[in-house]
Amino acid sequence: MILRSIGRARTENKDRVAKAREKARSKQDEVRRRREEEQRLRDEDERDRLREEHDQRERLRREDQERRLQEQRELGQQRQNASIKGDRHD
Structure with a gap:
């Protein structure tokens, strides 16, 4: 009778310990997740920020390139107009 009680107490204690370990493991897993x-969210935010910076630099580069091309066209047109006017005066 006493041995059964001791055996049952050991089993109950093992069950309690196992349950407590599982609960602690669950909490650790939850914290880890x-x-x-x-x-993951910080990494995503960083990637988004870097992508936006890259896109902005690319947009500025294209705008600058378009501005330079337009200036070259205008300069070429001015030279052509000056050349035409010069030819007429000769």
Whole structure:
């Protein structure tokens, strides 16, 4: 009778310990998942920021290139007009 009680108490204690370990493991897993999700979101934000910076630099580069081309066209047109006017005066 006493041995059964001791055996039952040991089994119950083992079950409690196992349950407590599982609960602690679950909490650790939850914390780990939350940290991983937070890191994933930070990484995503960083990628988005870098992509926006790259897109902005690219947009500025294209605008600058278009501005230079337009200036060259205008300069070429002015030279052509001056050349035509010069030819007429000769």
